Amino acid sequence: xxxxxxxxxxxxxxxxxxxxxxxxxxxxxxxxxxxxxxxxxxxxxxxxxxxxxxxxxxxxxxxxxxxxxxxxxxxxxxxxxxxxxxxxxxxxxxxxxxxxxxxxxxxxxxxxxxxxxxxxxxxxxxxxxxxxxxxxxxxxxxxxxxxxxx
Amino acid sequence: xxxxxxxxxxxxxxxxxxxxxxxxxxxxxxxxxxxxxxxxxxxxxxxxxxxxxxxxxxxxxxxxxxxxxxxxxxxxxxxxxxxxxxxxxxxxxxxxxxxxxxxxxxxxxxxxxxxxxxxxxxxxxxxxxxxxxxxxxxxxxxxxxxxxxxxxxxxxxxxxxxxxxxxxxxxxxxxxxxxxxxxxxxxxxxxxxxxxxxxxxxxxxxxxxxxxxxxxxxx
Ligand code: FES
Numbered sequence: 001x002x003x004x005x006x007x008x009x010x011x012x013x014x015x016x017x018x019x020x021x022x023x024x025x026x027x028x029x030x031x032x033x034x035x036x037x038x039x040x041x042x043x044x045x046x047x048x049x050x051x052x053x054x055x056x057x058x059x060x061x062x063x064x065x066x067x068x069x070x071x072x073x074x075x076x077x078x079x080x081x082x083x084x085x086x087x088x089x090x091x092x093x094x095x096x097x098x099x100x101x102x103x104x105x106x107x108x109x110x111x112x113x114x115x116x117x118x119x120x121x122x123x124x125x126x127x128x129x130x131x132x133x134x135x136x137x138x139x140x141x142x143x144x145x146x147x148x149x150x
Numbered sequence: 151x152x153x154x155x156x157x158x159x160x161x162x163x164x165x166x167x168x169x170x171x172x173x174x175x176x177x178x179x180x181x182x183x184x185x186x187x188x189x190x191x192x193x194x195x196x197x198x199x200x201x202x203x204x205x206x207x208x209x210x211x212x213x214x215x216x217x218x219x220x221x222x223x224x225x226x227x228x229x230x231x232x233x234x235x236x237x238x239x240x241x242x243x244x245x246x247x248x249x250x251x252x253x254x255x256x257x258x259x260x261x262x263x264x265x266x267x268x269x270x271x272x273x274x275x276x277x278x279x280x281x282x283x284x285x286x287x288x289x290x291x292x293x294x295x296x297x298x299x300x301x302x303x304x305x306x307x308x309x310x311x312x313x314x315x316x317x318x319x320x321x322x323x324x325x326x327x328x329x330x331x332x333x334x335x336x337x338x339x340x341x342x343x344x345x346x347x348x349x350x351x352x353x354x355x356x357x358x359x360x361x362x363x364x365x366x367x368x369x
Binding site: 039040041043044045046048 | 207229
């Protein structure tokens, strides 16, 4: 296929004009199309605001038998609630050393941090490892057997 | 713009890109008689690329764990900015990809394009349709809804009809006697890696064969 070229200078100028118009139109459409794809993708990659962050955390105490622990998500923090001989305590589950989430050791009734081996007793006080700060206690209220962290 | 042009010219001088582009893209003339129906295969491929792209985006938030899968998909749909759109594009895209592949194959079958020397184009195409179906099937379980749970239950039941080894295949595909968290992990691995990678291999062969034989000229 060959493209016919116009003969007269006038016609050639007209051709040039058309070509430039088409180029501009295609360029414009390409920009719009790119924007239409880029906008959703860029917004998707922004930090989503979590609805769950506004919500209070609730735990039914019947789910928390003696010696056990429950984890929950509250305002972006990992909360651990323990039951030791009927005493309920809640802590921020992140280790005061470098912020790993501690584990609850049922047998020894203590917290063990998996990262560098910090140990805390059931009061949250450090008893070993690289820390000397306690686990941060978390305020809660209990109504009708339901523990609530606001 | 001028910088871009200078970069391109420098590259072109060394690697002679322009003739390659012209031969394959800008000066590659399509036979006049080819109609829109000849686009279905290419469109199916385009949708595949969209699926890969949106799939990677969804992976950022999706959690392949029976306790959290449904939550994470709901989170994508309602909390992530534009998440509803990305998720919808991915799920509609799956259907579209299968539909386009079938329309592509219908045209090939109708015009008998599968005849020599293009028999293996057809064979690789059938394999690709199968892989695409598995891709859609494994993806369907991932949101971990009631519907997807029973979809996977019924779907994995099908090989049970195979004599002798049927039951083994069912248990193997489910990673256990029933659909469970193990199934979810297995389907997830298949859906995000194994099947797409296999599809890419077969697409490569499919395209390479078409380039070797050229497209079939309409009569
Ligand atoms: S973060 Fe817990 S011991 Fe280091």
